[in-house]
Amino acid sequence: MFMVIAALLLLSVAGFARLNLDIDFNDYFAPSEPRFVAFNSMMDKFERHDQLWLLLETDSDWRDKEPQAQLMVFLSLLNASQDIASIQGYNQFVEGTAKQDKLLAYKTHPRLASVLSQGGRALLLQLQLNTHRVQDFTNQSLWLDDVLQRVNNNSREYWQPLGVNSYLNGTHALNWQYAKVLIHDLSWFAPALLGIIFLMALLFIRQRLWVFALSLNNLITLVLTIGVAAWLKLTLAAITAFVPVIIVTLGFAYASHLYFGWRAEINRGQTNEQSLRHTVKINQAPLFYSSITTIFGFSLLMFSPSPPIQSFGLLVSFAVLCNYLLTLTSLIFFAGYSKASASKGLDFSAVIQIAKLNAKRPLAVMTGIILISALALLSVSKLRLNDDPLSYFEPTNPFALSSQKMTQYFAGINLQHYVVSSANDEQLAKSEISFIYKFSRFLKRQPEVVKVQHIGDWIKSAGIGKNQFKQILASNSVKELGLASELSADKQSSLVTLYLQPLTAMELISFEQKVDIWLTEHSAAVKVSPPVASNLMFAHLSVDNANNMLLSFALALIALAILLSLLKRSPLFGLMGLLLNFLPLLWVFALWQLNGGFISLGTAVVLGMMLGIIVDDTLHLMLKLPDSKALTVTSMWQSLNKVLPVISFTTLTIALGFSIGLLSAFAPIAQLSLLSCLVVIFAWGFDVLMLPVLYWRWVIPKQ
Template identity: 70%
Template sequence: MHIQTVWKIQRYPVMLLVAIAFLLLLSLLGLHRLNLDVDFSDYFSPEEPRFIAFNNMSDNFERHDQLWLLLESKQDWRDGELNHSLLAFVSQIDKQSDIISVQGYNQFVQGHAQLNKILPYKKHPRLDSVLSNDGHAILLQFQLDESKASQFKTRSLWLIDTLDNIKLQSQQFWKPLKVNSYLNGTHALNWQYAKVLRHDLTWFAPSLLLVIFVMAALFIRQKVWIAALCLNSLIALVLTLGVAAWLKLTLAAISAFVPVIIVTLALAYASHLYFGWRRAVNNGLSNELALKETVRVNQAPLFYSTITTIFGFCLLTFSPSPPIQSFGLLVAFAVLCNYLLSLTTLIYFAKFSVAKPQPIRLFTTVIGLAKYNVKRPNSVMLGIVLISIAATFSVSKLTLNDDPLSYFNEDNPFTVSSQKMRQYFAGINLQHYVVESVSGEQVDKTELSFIYKFARFLKAQTEVNKVQHLGDWIRSTGLGQRQFHRLLANNSASELHLRSELSASKSAALVTLYLKPMTAMELVAFETKVNHWLKQNASQVTVSPPLGSNLLFAHLSIDNANNMLSSFGVALIALAVLLSILKHSLLFGFMGLLLNFLPLLWVFALWQLNGGFISLGTAVVLGMMLGVIVDDTLHLMLKLPSERSEDSIALMWQGLSKVLPVISFTTLTIALGFSIGLLSDFAPIAQLSLLSCLVVLFAWGFDVLMLPVLYQRWVLRRSNA
């Protein structure tokens, strides 16, 4: 925004306030459109072919992994002593209006499972899926009536209410009998996502207010400025929520961190105007002249830092995940709002502040640290080179090890139940293959022969715990090929209780794998191995790609990491070009590249040394943090003379003495604000928070310790030569 435009707007404050009020009203009117439902599937793009195929599979076959209740007892459930209690519990649960049916081990106790034409001397093929080998754990499958969700404001609230009731009822019934109960499945996963979001929002708001209060009380101490900064942050936040509502952007648990970033950046960036005003007042200028001076001095750095921050967060739109795309768009919009508000409403309200000279409580000792460091340029540069080489070696060892089922704390109910599922059963890492006849007719000899052969191959793989398919049922019934063909022709898949293995059209069969816990890269490697086998052995049938939520997320994580890395490279080049243009020197561009690349390199090296890996949250750091840390570099470099003169060294320290203390304040503000994410029970937010704080602190260290050295050695010495 041009300086003359800033002061022209100040002449019409009523129009300014009316315009803001109108935008706020528009945003508030749209808040009812805000989708606050939290669902694991939201992380996938609706246009993703794998996601579409997965949903089609879910529509064509009966899902048996949506909500499980695992009951663990020291007694053996096969002894029969707990059977009467189990039937009483099922009868009690069945009375709940939210539950359509209860299936699982209770069907064997009630005798319903034996109606599936299983030979009396054969073990039912599905018994092992609901009764552990040692007999100490059983599974019950709940089918929920999702139409009840319409009675709640959001589906997430319905899920919390329903599963909390089931959990409470289970504990009250089974605790006297010393039976432990655990909920698992996709509904339980979304239940915990919703609870984590509620927890985070509960803690983030007061923590953010505390950070604002502490930084304001210690450093700003001007009531009008503090009120104006808070008001601007609130306006930017409301307008951003309005954009999310009207555009119906996809939000997820990671979106809970967006308000923290918005308010933190708003406070940090606008503080440059305050400290410029305070310095001008201390130099004897009146309030109005001091405001004009701070706008004049900071207008260019604020503009370019806003552009780079917006650019950095907009790079998140290249992520394949809609919530991360929304994350980037919302913060980018909020940064733009904050820039405009800082040069309009902030300046307007600042006119009413009391312009009395006061000492500026800032980090003036930083200047002494920078001067001390400049005296040892060779040691500094050698140390940076050696550490950077070691960091590069460390970063090269980073691996992609993302698992959406491990995003919660160890004591989280879903985490505990997942451990129990692995302890007693085949686990929760499911993967499916849909086998169809080439002609589209009823599954017959060719398809069954392939399924048997495919299952033998899969069972031989070390990654596979268990394989479940239609052939298990056929063997248990003792049916021959002709008998099965006739039975299938005369009965529907539902009548045969085979909807988990056979589509309604009976032209497709489902092969389900229970895999061991695997990282994203291991899942993709396993997929590649199976695809190679299928290419050689599946010529007579049609086999779908592997379908599973974990595999979907593995591909999402890999694609997201690759896109964020590419975006990071683009942003680095753009930064170098921008600085080269602004300072008319390629050296400034190269220095800016180093000052903003090395902090990320060092932080990720430390992350790897401490056992860290690339995940959804850590990859986002690559996409967004360059736009944040480059702002301080811009504020510093724009204050430095581009060429050597007689007093260039004095001018350098004069410029640095004005900016280094201020960027120390902004660094501390951003670090404290972003550290709020460490309170989250959601791993991506905690990882994003930790790495962002470290990157900001390391970037500050490079600006303080490395920039003066590089400037004197490269720019001033070269100009002198």
């Protein structure tokens, strides 16, 4: 057995070098997703300037001589950096290069307002990075962290003594902070998890060999799981940082059933071998079926349209399988050398007393549950998808602060693009430009739109007609005209860029639908692409993910009801299991809605994964209770007296373990953690308070 484990560990470690540790927010999109393909096509076709912005804020006016002189010195420092390939933005107006080599004599430059705020308090510099040092780092994320940290430190070192604030924004800055959040989470998760395990072992599991075996199994499982991620080249993201917490927490909680069964037999005076045989015998079926249901629950995450969530589900499913096999092999091997004497077991007697007190009032309990569940259904029906990936960071995060400044001084960072092309794939002509003007006027009338940019801005600023512009365009390249941000190199496509107000996912989709209706009526003479934007892609991803998770949850509920009906040979038990595991989720999401919560990437994942976890306690309870024919009030309480303390321990362990996610600086993990803890606690409450009542009313024969 240990030779096989060692070989698998060596194979896993050998694959660690294949791990893709580059952190990119775009990893949440499937490479073949049509919107993502269109987004990348747009990025290739047009010159984009939103990768890295440096915003400088001052109390004076950047158009004054002294601030401009300070800016020139700073620009020389940036140009001296080997990591900066070029600088564009307001510096081009200060240096006088904004109109250089332009064939069009602009009256007022159409992009000045995009790089200098009204009143002159803020300016933007667009930094193009030189990638020649990438090969010096293990991955691109480390290179980006090094470069942006240097730029950030140099900016602050130069400007802070002068009373100027500097902020980094753009896709590079987003990925930089995204990676920092991941590092922050991992640095907190590991010690917090070890602390919780130590606490639970100190309070409840005081056998060194058992603690050693449990810890070893979790370590082996983690290494094997990382090996799977490496060899399969799975897409990892910030949300994947929570996977080790789930693996260790579940592994520790599930295996504790064997320990407490063994401890109970030791207290009865049985030998170590007899105690181990007995605990394996009574726990083997519940452990098997609970592992199957957990694997099934997490496997449903693979129906998500997002690759990191698919990886999340696959990795936890694999880990649960590994932990189950190790629990019945490695754990039992080491436990065989334990030497223990009788001692006081779990002290959860209060739980039994509460359950007995509750069972004496079955009608009141059932009526209360029905009424609260009806109100919960009403509350859940009001839940809305309100996801916004730009709000995933804490308000004090540098990217969140820079985004606020971009909105305060400029048009914000919520961009959306439409590609307008000739219907016959020819060079843009008068009809296409006329449509762009018409489209722009419609967009500017919409309350969601802050600003619209397009090729017509340059034509108006130059004071020329459409025919004259067509002649200039025919005799010069797009690069010579400096219009690569608005025109494709073949001159057949033009980009219309919208700056939108901060919008939620559903508001973005609603705006998209409104524009689509207008385009259907007015774009017959030209070709207009669907809207292209990372925020809009994320909005559709959130909707698709939520729908898939809801469907997965429904399938899991049905599968659970069928499984319990077959195991207990009665559809009544299937109905009971369905109620015990559906109602906790219903109540938690109702509370979430009442407190202003909404459906997001993290909360939708809870639907997909938690049913597989909370059903385990129900399985342990139902499978360890006698069959209905042999069940009496006395035998029911005798069985519950053995199982409920262990269920309480596993609930406490899982709740404490999952609460670690509340330390995360990434909103989806914090939301997932909070809701998971609540669901586990509510599920425990239903198992303790509602299951005895259901047995009392429906199962135990009248005496």
